[in-house]
Amino acid sequence: MTQARTTGGGSDRTKIIAGVAVVAVLAVAVIGYVVFQSTRSSGPQPGAAIPLAPADHVISAPAVRDGGTVLVGKDTATVTVDVYEDFLCPICGTFEKTYGTDIKKAVEDGKVKVRYHVLPMLNRLSKPEGYSTDSANAALCVADDGKFNAFHAALFATQPEEGEAGYTKDQLIKLGKEVGVTSATFESCVQNQNYKAQLDELMSKTSNDPALRDAETGRFRGTPSVASGGKLVDLDNKNWLNDLTS
Structure with a gap:
């Protein structure tokens, strides 16, 4: 009984760790995408004036x-x-x-x-x-x-x-x-x-x-x-x- 519980607990821990890892990877990907979008040029805005060159x-x-x-x-x-x-x-x-x-x-x-x-x-x-x-x-x-x-x-x-x-x-x-x-x-x-x-x-x-x-x-x-x-x-x-x- 004890051994069975130990085996089952290990399996659950593995699933939990794997799940956390997947979430972490997704979080990094989402953050990276947000940063990329915030740093790239958004392009000309409708009606906005084009800045003069120095x-x-x-x-x-x-x-x-x-x-x-x-x-x-x-x-x-x-x-x-x-x-x-x-x-x-x-x-x-x-x-x-x-x-x-x-x-x-x-x-x-x-x-x-x-x-x-x-x-x-x-x-x-x-x-x-x-x-x-x-x-x-x-x-x-x-x-x-x-x-x-x-x-x-x-x-x-x-x-x-x-x-x-x-x-x-x-x-x-x-x-x-x-x-x-x-x-x-x-x-x-x-x-x-x-x-x-x-x-x-x-x-x-x-x-x-x-x-x-x-x-x-x-x-x-x-x-x-x-x-x-x-x-x-x-x-x-x-x-x-x-x-x-x-």
Whole structure:
């Protein structure tokens, strides 16, 4: 009898310990999920204003729209750098954080001009789809008022997550006004996607440009890409900008 009770008690203890362990594991998993959710970006909030980038992150130089691109810099600059980006592209955001200060200084010192090709490449990767076109079109609308630099810096400083919601047209319009756009046609330019056809043409031209193709795949290298003098720049070389201007 005693032995039977001992055996039974041991079995019950094993079940209890196993049950406690399972509960503990589940608790850790739940806590981990909650922490993950609290630390990840919640994405743009409906109607919320897009924060401006710090003034010292904004290039102080003329910015002029040229078709579907924007040329930033002084006329006296002898080197032109072509930068291919998408406002949703997370690696483009990293590129801007890594090289933005150096590019700003080089442009303001009159060493380079930068031609920004803001591409509608990742439209399908926002929810709803289409943020890449909306943001690129808005950037061109802003460029018509010469306010591209602050707009460009803001969209990369507080960038929507790939696979999540992008900023709405209304939010993009609010940002445009925050950076100083006063044109009476600005809102309709954003809402009606005035430059969508030019952006689609730019995307097609970029995708088929032999100078921008990856040597191994034969396809467009993707964003971010940088070219100068008709040749791709090796971004694995951290001194690429200095090499172009020295």
